[in-house]
Amino acid sequence: MFGRLVAKGKAGIKIMKYNFKEIEAKWQKTWQEQKLYKTPDYPKKDKYYVLVMFPYPSGDIHMGHFRNYIIGDAIARYQKMLGKDVLHPFGWDAFGLPAERAAIQRGLHPAEWTLKNIGISRSTLQKTEISYDWSREIISCNPDYYKWTQWMFLRLFEHGLAYRKKGWVNWCPEDKTVLANEQVVNGACERCHTPVVKKEQEQWYFKITDYADRLADDLDKLKDWPENVKTIQREWIGRSAGAEIDFIIKETGEKLPIFTTRPDTIFGVTYMAIAPESPLLDRLNIEGDFKQRAEAYKQQVLMRSEIDRASTVGEKDGVFTGKYAINPFNGKEIQLWVADYVLAGYGTGAVMAVPAHDSRDFLFAKKYNLPIEVVIQPDKNTKLNLATMEDAYTEYGIMVNSGEFNELVGEDAIMKVTQFAEQKGIGRKKINYKLRDWLISRQRYWGAPIPIIHCPQCGLVAVPDKDIPVILPNVQNFLPKGRSPLADVPEYMNVNCPKCGSTAQRDPDTMDTFVCSSWYYLRYVDPHNDNIPFDKDKASAWLPIDKYIGGISHATGHLMYFRFFYKFLRDIGWLKDDEPALSLFNLGMVMDANGELMSKSAGNVVSPIDLLERRGIDITRLSMFFTAPADRQISWSNDYIVGVEKFITNRFYPIIEFYRGTNPDLKKYFRQMNLDKYEKDIYIKLNQTIKRVNDDYNYMQFNTAISSLMELVRDYESPKISNNDLNDYLILKSILLIAPMAPHLAEEMWQKCGRKDSVFDGNWPDYDKNALQFDLVNIAVQINGKVRGEIQAVRDISEAEVLEKARSEPKVAEYLKGKEIIKKIYVANKLINIVIK
């Protein structure tokens, strides 16, 4: 109906073409002049902090970035329309290895390459008119930013949370640097996929394990985080409760504590095993042939890559050390082995082996013919038979062959055994974590220098706050050599100790880029402060982040680190609450038409610019929103534009043709007024749409927001509305509803309707709560649960009347003929189910 009116250009109505180029240019200019996106230092009204994870500038931005940013943008604009002060900043995670690779390959300095990419990306991004306050832009490789990254390091250092430790680390032979656990994926370097090898080195760590309990416990406070992210973090922290029990090395009497979650199996220990990398091994003084074999075994294990080790899970091997240990519970002597399946970094690097009740120990014992002793029975009537057992019995059960502990069961047994150990001083309760301390030093150039000086007299000395930033010196050669390129710059390395003045050396390493990204969201509240990293009052006014948008790939890395930093800064008085982000939203990735992830390395990057120029920013945005829910992965194809483009150019934009110039009061409700049937219906539809679209913005369901707007416009037939106020009211509210997703379009329509303010000026529409329901309802009639008919009735009709009406439906009557009604279920205004026999 409506469409025809437009197509035929009814007399007197001038058809307006949707000229996006003109419209978009016009509003971009106006908004820039108005400084529409300028955020105040302190929010004067309710605040909303929406943040999208800052990108690494590897080239130009692509469709994937574009999708991310328009999602944040729609939320920012929606919140602004709700009348809040919105902080929506942007910046660049600018340190990192690809810049060094580019330096090596193309002879560009990493800074040059990075800043050039930032320039290109920024210019693309600014063309997309995302509502960033660009005056707050940060670039993490600039000294005015990394000065404060170094400041963070110094605070951690003075609180004993940044420390050096020698240990077995993950080493990437390609990038020639160490990696954090979080950067090793399936035994390979996250970035270059080279198999990682173990090296023993002294490195810098942040003591994130001190925060393990809080990081785990506070996950419960994150009500609006996706469950899967919380699960991944919980498992990564890997808290497990058990006991530490002191075995004794027979020869020396030295204590050999081990961690176990199953103290109830203590009487079934038939051997012990030590990790090959464990320093314990050297202290054992293994002799003769045993020494040779143990050494050879250790070397062989160290040669194997992580991938190799992972692929042979299930195949266990090891060698006997010739040494014995004593079980403190029963005084039994047991063999001490070195075994690959024991991890040096977990617990104490040694285990008590209970083959009957642990699958790994079972395999190992079978392989080397070590004794197996059953000390747990599943229940009173079931007995484990050693001869026929094919695997260990690892469930809880009843203790047997365990002296005075016999007949104790499950958790109670564990508790009693642990208590006994505590009383005798041979053990204690213990909680262990899979989480390791965060290794943050890198032997590479393009990162924030570690602000520490190694003094032969004073040891590790912090660079005084007044001397930061420690500026990254200029270097010519970036080829990785296994040590930091900074080590070869004597002007940089040689300094005087700030404490004693004697000749000393700087720490040559740089920090992991994840350190930079652990606090960037704080700098945005006060990006130009030269004296402190951020103003405490500004931070407490804006934080926590209300909506944090990013990819799920950061679940165990960044999203753990930034929570750790936030808690630490709170502890030292810089912040007020526990968690940096109240709500986390996982974005769906954008794949190309073949289902491949768009990335620079895959070479299938599609720039949004071409599309934006041909179809317009708003049409492109709406198309992406409409294609799928924001958290779902999509394979982008320009075909997705067709429907939305038709909707906007043929349906939505032309509704302003029907505007009658009444400039209605948008706070007014029409429900109680004299409206005819059609007017009433469309008014109800409008209010249902307002409610739905509003909910959809809150649930990040932009696709259904657009479809309900399509429905509204489909049902809207201006000539049928005689109330001019209502007609204009509907048009203006529709414009507001689409504004967060299609800003230029909405602002243009708004202005064409004679409005002088901006759509974004706190104009979000409320719905008329009394106008969500039609007076007439359709009630489904079911016979035995199957829909057999439908009746129309006035709202809130009685059950008896519904039944009466249903019976008079011919089709329903047919079914009821000669049958007995056993039961009726009536769901008010919706459905009646008649059960017959």
Add this chain to the structure above:
RNA sequence: GCGAAAGUGGCGGAAUUUGGUAGACGCGCUGGACUUAGGAUCCAGUCCUUCGCCGGGUGGGGGUUCAAAUCCCCCCUUUCGCACCA
């Protein structure tokens, strides 16, 4: 292997929060109208089966219920996470 999430038309996806008329909205497709023509626009149709009624249908099988896409159990598939954590 362990853990988590998810399987709905030819396609993207609604409805799952609260069990209550499955397939909203859009693409594509089919037919028609207007046109010299149209990949423009409009109208009608489009889960399967059927001329129509009837019947069937949300990965497969079972169950709970007056009523199941939605809740429970088993199986299959896909995706993601963890990969010897004692």
